[in-house]
Amino acid sequence: MSTSATTMDRAAPRRFDGGGPRAFLHRLGHGDEVAHVLTLTFAAGILLLTSGLVYELWVNSHLSRAKFGWLFFWTRTWDPIFDNFGAAPFIYGTLVTSIVSLVIAVPLGLAAAIFLSELAPRRMSDTISFLIDLLAAVPSVIYGLLGIFIVVPLMRTTVGPILIGSLGHVPVLGKFFKGPNYGVGFLTAGVVLAIMVVPFIISVSREVLLTVPREQREAALALGATRWEATWKVVVPWARTGILGSVFLALARALGETMAVTMVIGNDPKIAASLFAPGYTIAAVIANEFTEATGDLYLSALIELGLVLFLMTFILNGLARLLIVATERGGGHPS
Amino acid sequence: MGATTHGNNATAARLAPQVVMSDKTSQASDKDALVRFEISDLNFYYGAKQAVFGLNLKIPKNRVTALIGPSGCGKSTFLRTLNRMNETIRNTRVVGQILLDGQDILQMDVVGLRRRVGMVFQRPNPFPKSIYENVAYGLRINGFQGRLDDLVEHSLRRAALWEEAKDYLHNSAFALSGGQQQRLCIARALAVDPEVLLLDEPCSALDPVTTAKIEELMFHLKDSCTMAIVTHNMQQAARASDFTAFMLDGKLIEHSETSKLFTTPTDPRTEAYITGRFG
Secondary structure, X not given: OXXXXXXXXXXXXXXXXXXXXXXXXXXXXXXXXXXXXXXXXXXXXXXXXXXXXXXXXXXHOXXXXXXXXXXXXXXXXXXXOOOEEOOHHHHHHHHHHHHHXXXXXXXXXXXXXXXXXXXXOHHHHHHHHHHXXXXXXXXXXXXXXXXXXXXXXXXXXXXXXXXHHHHHHOOOHHHHHOOOOOOOOHHHHHHXXXXXXXXXXXXXXXXXXXXXXXXXXXXXXXXXXXXXXXXXXXXXXXXXXXXXXXXXHHHHHHHHOOHHHHHHOOOOXXXXXXXXXXXXXXXXXXXXXXXXXXXXXXXXXXXXXXXXXXXXXXXHHHHHXXXXXXXXXXXXXXX | OHHHHHHHHHHHHHHOHHHOOOHHHHHHHHHHOOEXXXXXXXXXXXXXXXXXXXXXXXXXOOOEEEEEOOOOOOHHHHHHHOOOHHHHOOOEEEEEEEEEOOEEHHHOOHHHHHHHEEEEOOOOOOOOOEHHHHHHHHHHHOOOOOOXXXXXXXXXXXXXXXXXXXXXXXXXXXXXXXXHHHHHHHHHHHHOOOOEEEEEOXXXXXXXXXXXXXXXXXXXXXXXXEEEEEOOOXXXXXXXXXXXXXXXXXEXXXXXXXXXXXXXXXXXXXXXXXXXXXX
């Protein structure tokens, strides 16, 4: 709507000035035109950057694409010596660690955000939020160290045995909690990722929850809702689009996280049902093997992995959009 | 427990719509109308700032009581003490006594109180759900077991929205116009069959035609509900209420039958206000 208004405004003087480069230069003298050209340039720059990235990845992965074709997605071997490359273990590792991190981080982050926005005294809420924003800015290698020195030993000695002992016997779920426990693996990587993404979820969700109009809360309370009912059935649904947004922000970070993951996942390109098994992710393998990729095909396969990661992010973002549109349809609010 | 009984009451009210008293009889019986709310020596504080001073007022049953006064005179604040909605604001304090049917509301369970004392807000605030779910919300959270469809229809009829909304029950409430949204909010409040309905400037965001609809609606609701309405619009108070209370600077200046207050006010400040000399 606002864009149509601007074009109207802009169209009107153009008609009086007449077209032509001179008229354009004249208009350029005014701030409006300069701002227009500048912002357009930067917006176009984003488009250029993205397409340039895809183009480079596409062209440089040519060798690998020509040799493996679609099989690249399904092949489970990653063998630089015999030049046989497949992305399956890395796709699997990337997805599993991201899912595990979200399963842990979403309930935790949402609960913390609800506490901070609805229940905590304002001063306490602001202080904690400040600390959370600091956490979001900690370099990932620090989280990797935290993983190595705290999470890995804890997994090996305490959490792992408990989970294997309890959930390991549950019929379907048990599959994921069986087998040898080295301390490093999918679950550990997922936990470290969860610690890294939870600040994003808390920070964004809290902001969104704070913008829910107080009339919404009061309307529920006036009907005899308890404070929790008002929060859970009115305030949170109102903020759901923003909360979903925070989750996808977290997912994007989890998918692409490299350093912290490679420090705790075990770096073994295998597909295993057990969450205690070591694995590998796309970002981690690219970072680890890029400098030692000797053959052209090896390098090309790594670049194709980059393309796959880009594609995964693209698809998941698309699904995120669809999900948001779908939830809006069930009675969206004007925002 | 309560939900079922209320459902029955609602059915009874629907079955006997002819027992509406004419305007004349209702005027005649005003003097001996039963008291629903009895407020004595009420003081209200936002932190250190006092907003309501020593207020005494009786709100009669099945009548409309209007609260008028200039902006910031404490009328909304006072209205919101009646269902303890001010408790959602930090650092507020109530001193005094408010009796609802003889029971002290400050001692009551606040959730139960708000079930009995519904509220309609200044700006229409439907939930981001369908029309149907908006009306059903209060019933659902109160654990209503029964035919929701019937009660939703009944509530929408009471709010004079049924004819306009019946074909769109499962569309988003935000697709409705402002006036329809406000009637939906009234229907939502009526669904749990409250004894009292508090209206906080319900028409301030609406056009005159819609305002008239809501006033008419209030007239019909009198049979089953006690209402207190805060309004900036003196014509509205004169048209729609049986009693009017005039407040100024947090104090109740004058309270009497509407016809009397607007024709022969006893306090010079009331007269100045209703003739438009200030406010």
